[in-house]
Amino acid sequence: MKKTKLGEFEELVLMTVVVLQEEAYGVEIKRELEERLNETLSVGSIQSALKRMEEKGFLTSEFGEATQKRGGKRKRIYSATPYAHRVLKEMKDVRSQLWAAMPNVATS
Amino acid sequence: MEDQRQHIGPPRWSQRLLRFFLRKEYLEEIEGDIDEIFEDYLEQHSVKKARRLYNKEVLKVLKPSLTKRLIGTQKLNxxxxxxxxxxxxxxxxxxxxxxxxxxxxxxxxxxxxxxxxxxxxxxxxxVDTFHEKDDRLYWIMTNFAINDDIQTREYSPGKLAQALVNDFPEVEDAVRVANNYFRPKGTMSFGDHHFKASGLFASTNFFDVLSYELVLGNPKKVLSDKTSVVISEELAIKMFGDSESSIGKTVVWENRFFDTEYVISGVFKSPPKNASNQFNVVLSYQKLIEINKWADHWNGAFAETYAVLKEETDINEFNQKIANYLNTKTDTDRFTLFAQQYSKNYLYGKYEGGIxxxxxxxxxxxxxxxxxxxxxxxxxxxxxxxxxxxxxxxxxxxxxxxxxxxxxxxxxxxxxxxxxxxxxxxxxxxxxxxxxxxxxxxxxxxxxxxxxxxxxxxxxxxxxxxxxxxxxxxxxxxxxxxxxxxxxxxxxNLRGEEWVRKGLVVVQFSLSIIFIVGVIVINRQIEYTQSKELGYDRSDIVTFRDHGKGYPNPVPFFNELEKIPGVLNASNFIGDFLSADETQNNFSWKEGQEDDSYLFMSPMIGYDFIETIGMEIVAGRSFSREYNDNNRTIILNESAVRFMELENPIGTKISLGRGQTREIVGVVKDFHYGSLHQKIEPMIMRCRDRGKQYFVKLRPGSEVETLARIEEAFKRINSKQNLEASFLQDDYTELYDTENRVAGLSNYMTGIAIIISCLGLFGLAAFTAERRTKEIGIRKILGASRLTIMRILTRMFMRIVLVAIVLALPIGYFVVESWLQNFAYAIELQWWFFVIAGASALLVAWLTVGFQTFKAATVNPAQILRNE
Incomplete structure (x- = not known):
């Protein structure tokens, strides 16, 4: 599998970006994920995941509006690339195939 | 409160950290994110906590993937x-x-x-800083008021060390060792093997307090017995092959103090090469007391005293406390004490008037x-x-x-x-x-x-x-x-810069010229010390010492010497002639006037001494066996006669105190006792026929053979000792050892300075010539001769060097003048020293520049101008 790898945390962040649509910027992603995972995340971890994925071609971004709360600094809105959608789909398929292939022991 | 909150910002330093480290393209977004979160925190928590959380976020953002890189377009450095x-x-x-x-x-x-x-x-x-307690180890020195002056001495009474420990709470411990005059130097023998031993009498705590490492033996006990000695590892290996087997061995040690058997109780590591005190045997100070009771007396100054002061002792206060301590102990108030850090003594060992x-x-x-x-x-x-x-x-x-x-x-x-x-x-x-x-x-x-x-x-x-x-x-x-x-x-214009360049060359050459003046004067002074008439003839004289015990009758040895055809004359005396440290006071020379405080130079010489070294007698006679002068008569030098204001010195009796008198039998012409650092001082020569230092005048031409025969004669009488003879001439040169070394070093350093200066000048000249090639070409075409060109090119440099000479000579004058102050007898500064210094600088500069300019002046103008 010579394809670019997507880590577990990266995958979560990527999916959050897709979920949040137009609202997908750093702080919002952090809030959303914190709520869903029920744990505290740091800006650093979210940002480094975002930057990494942008470099790998999973995400594109552009500047959004600036708010007073941000001290006049602009947000950066992320959106997933078609390639990212394809990879997400592939991973989901792989997982569901694996789930299907698993013997029925875990449920007992 | 609501309004106030608008102004609460995130912690400054943390913000700066973020801005410094984060990549520029990420900064706006990420800083904005963190700011937004900070605002959230402010709503939920106290300001303090919000700030703390902000700091935490910032620290977590600083990951390699988000910070500036070391290389590439966006860099951290x-x-x-x-x-x-x-x-x-x-x-x-x-x-x-x-x-x-x-x-x-x-x-x-x-x-x-x-x-x-x-x-x-x-x-x-x-030097001497290897002692563990170096910062607290002090040498107790004595200032001695004499001849309207204060002489600083390294030695002190033998009782001082213990008394200091008892009387001053600041003193943690103190060591006494016998001073330089009481160093047992001689031959240590084990069976038929003889070795040179240079000893030191020391108190029992010597190895405990000072950091001379004891390899074998108990540092507290090795010196407690008068009949035992501690030897250096080097000597132990020489004598016994290894240090272990030396312990408990009995050796015989003969020197001028004793000829006794000793048991080796310990072995110490030889003093490191940066120790000013070098010795290979240590023995108990008690032994010296046994030999001479004055070694343990307040009125004798046989010891050197080293004290370890307690930590945080104010040395100035301590010095004030001990200054007059000796007044209460001795029968004179001429002595004052002060403490000098032991390791400082090597570098700061010169005192004038007690300062x-x-x-x-x-x-x-x-x-x-x-x-x-x-x-x-x-x-x-x-x-x-x-x-x-x-x-x-x-x-x-x-x-x-x-x-x-x-x-x-x-x-x-x-x-x-x-x-x-x-x-x-x-x-x-x-x-x-x-x-x-x-x-x-x-x-x-x-x-x-x-x-x-x-x-x-x-x-x-x-x-x-x-x-x-x-x-x-x-x-x-x-x-x-x-x-x-x-x-x-x-x-x-680059003119202004040219001035700076010229200025710098002036500095270079000024320094070089000062060096040259220094070198000329140092070398002249050394030549002067070697060629100056000292008032006696030091050529062809060998000198050696009998390291044996006691003061045996030297006549048999003289008889042996007389048989050797190459020996012209021979004599003996006490002490070391060239170190010029034999002094004596308590003389009074006027009837009823007890002026006994003047300290005279006072060597103790044997018969034939004056004849052997060729001193000139201006009145009276020399010491002679015929008159049985030993211990009875004295000879003065001219300075002493002048000092005592004696009209007819011959026959005058001088009182020595305690009812003893000595008759003046002769007067010698003033001569230099010691080195030219010292002035010629009033001198009273005493007659002692049992001196153990010998001067033998050789017949020029057959020195080697004669020396061999002297050694034979010496061996016949002192079978255990080896003859260690040296020429008086060499010993005299040795007196200027420091100066010789300074001269040697400065000769080389001056050479280096001049070479480097010339290199610079060479480069500059090359550059100037290169820059002016077109000018030179045009000048040549218009008819300038080679000489004219060279003159034009060298003129500037010569001017620079001239300025340097004018600046450097006065400075050089002051420098050498102050150096010559170290000598009581120094050369006169001659005008031509400075002319030579200046001229040689000029010459060297001219040669350097000349080479370049000659090259520039000989080029074919057609070639330079063709490219235009």
Whole structure:
């Protein structure tokens, strides 16, 4: 599998970006994920995941509006690339195939 | 409250950290994110907690993937630029090979000279500092008021050490050792094997308090027995093969104090080479007391006292407390005490009128200055050559500035170039140092080896400093130009800079000329000390000592000597003639007047002494066996006669106190007792026929044979001892050992200074000639002769050197004048010393420049102008 790898945390962040649509910027992603995972995340971890994925071609971004709360600094809105959608789909398929292939022991 | 909150911002330093480290393209977004979260925190938590959480977020953001990189377009530092700078520098070195070589040779010789001097200075400074309690170990010195003066002495009463411990709470412990006059030097024998032993009488706590390491034996006990000795590892190995087997062995030790059996109770490591006190046997001080009870008496000064003071003792207060301590103990109030740090005594050992005035530290300072000056001369070369070549670098500066380089960046570039050069020079200089170190050790009389481990930091500092100093001026000068002006080709005038360059050359040559004056004077003075008539004839005299016990009758030995045809005359005396330290007071010479406080020079000489060394008798007679002068009569020198204001000295009786008198039988012409550092002082020569130091006058021409026969005769009488003879002439030269070494070193250092200065001048001349080639071509076409061209080109340099001469000579005068103050008898400064110094500088400069200008003046003008 010579394809670019997507880590577990990266995958979560990527999916959050897709979920949040137009609202997908750093702080919002952090809030959303914190709520869903029920744990505290740091800006650093979210940002480094975002930057990494942008470099790998999973995400594109552009500047959004600036708010007073941000001290006049602009947000950066992320959106997933078609390639990212394809990879997400592939991973989901792989997982569901694996789930299907698993013997029925875990449920007992 | 609501309004207030608007102004609460995130912690400043944390914000700065973020801005410094985060990549520029991420900064706005991420800082915004964190700010937004901070606002959230402010709503949920206290300000304090919000800030703490903010800090935490910032720290977590600082990940390698988000921070600036070390290389690439967005950088955390200037690594890339440094790389670029180094590349440019190396290319520059390759292109301007002559300049590079001149700079390299100059800087590396300069650094090598500085390194050597640094090693020497460091070695001097390390002397005696090996004692563990070095910072608290003090030498108790005595100031002795005599002859309207104060003499500072290293020795003190034997009782002082213990008394200090008892009476002063500040004194933790104190050691007494016998002073220099009471050092048992002689032969130690085990069976038929004889070895040279140089001993030290010391109190029992010697090894406990001082850091002479005891290899075998209990430091508290080895010296508790009068009949046992502790020997050095070196001696133990020589005598017994190894140190273990020496313990408990019985040896016989013969010297002037005793000829006794001793049991070896311990072995110590030989004193390190940076110890001022060198000895290979230590024995109990009690033994000295047994030999001479005055060794343990307040009115005898047989000991040297070293005290360890308690920590946090104020030394000034302590000195005040002990100053008059001896008044209560001795029967005179002429003595005052003071404590001097033990390890300081080596460098600061000179006192005048009871006040510390210098010592070896003067030479240390002198050479430190020389090192700094030589390095400065080498740095000036670099400055001059790089500013002279500014025009070649201007385009580069212009382009760089045009595309956005600012001044600090350019300064950094030029500095990195000079630092690179300094580093290369440093490696070359290490090679040079390794090469000349053996030679250097011979000249300086040291055993230094190059160990860089402990000196990495200072050396790094030295190299960086040299680089920065050398590069400072070019860096600030070159980075100053306006890019537009440069690129348009309007560089304005560089005249102002020429003044600076000339000034720097003046500095170089002034220093060199001062060095030359110094070298001339030092060498002349040394020549003077060797050629001056001393009032006696020191040629063809051998001197040696009988290290045996007691004072045996020397007549049998003289009879043996008489049989040797090569011996012209022989005599004996007590003490060491050249060290000039035999003194005596308590003389009174006027009826009813008890003026006994004057301290006379007073050697104790045997029969035939005056004849052997060829002193001139101006009145009366010499000591003679016929008159049985031993211990009965005295001979004065002319100074003493003048001092005592005696009209008819011969026959006058002088009182020695305690009812004893001595009759004056002769007067000798004034002669130099000791070195020329001391003045000729009033002297009373006493007659002792049992001296153990011998002077033998040889017939010139057959010295080797005669010496062999003297040794035979000596062996017949003193079977255990080896004859260690030296020539009086050599011993006398030895008195000026320090001066000789200073002279040797400064000769070389001056040579180096001159060579480096000339290298710089050479480079400058080459550059000037190159820049003026067109002018030279046109002048030649218009009819100028070679000579005219050469004159035009050399004129400027000659003027510079002349200015240097005018500046340097007065300074040089003051320097050498103050150096000559060290001698009671010194050469007169002659005008021609300075003429030679100036003329040689001028000549050397002219030759250097002349070579270049000759080359420039002989070119064919057609070739220069053809390219136009």
């Amino acid at each position: 200037y690594l890339g630029m440094l790389q670029h700078n180094l590349l440019i520098a190396i290319r520059g070195f390759r292109r301007h090979k002559t300049t590079f070589l001149i700079n390299l040779i100059g800087l590396s010789t300069g650094l090598a000279a500085a390194l050597l001097i640094f090693l020497w200075v460091d070695d001097e400074r390390s 510390q005035t210098g010592g070896r530290i003067e030479n240390v300072r002198l050479f430190t200055f020389i090192a700094v000056f030589i390095l400065a001369i080498a740095c000036i070369n670099f400055m001059n050559l790089s500013t002279a070549q500014a025009s070649k670098k201007l385009k580069e500066v212009g382009v760089k500035k045009a595309i956005g380089a600012n001044r600090p960046i350019l300064i950094l570039q030029f500095l990195s170039e000079s630092i690179l050069l300094a580093i290369i020079s440093f490696f070359v200089s290490i090679g040079l140092v390794v090469l000349v170190l053996p030679q250097f050790n011979t000249i300086s009389g040291k055993v230094i080896d190059l160990q860089l481990n402990g000196y990495l930091l200072p050396i790094l500092l030295l190299v960086t400093f040299t680089g920065i100093f050398a590069g400072s001026y070019p860096a600030f000068y070159l980075s100053r130009f306006k890019p537009v002006a440069i690129l348009k080709g309007r560089i304005g």
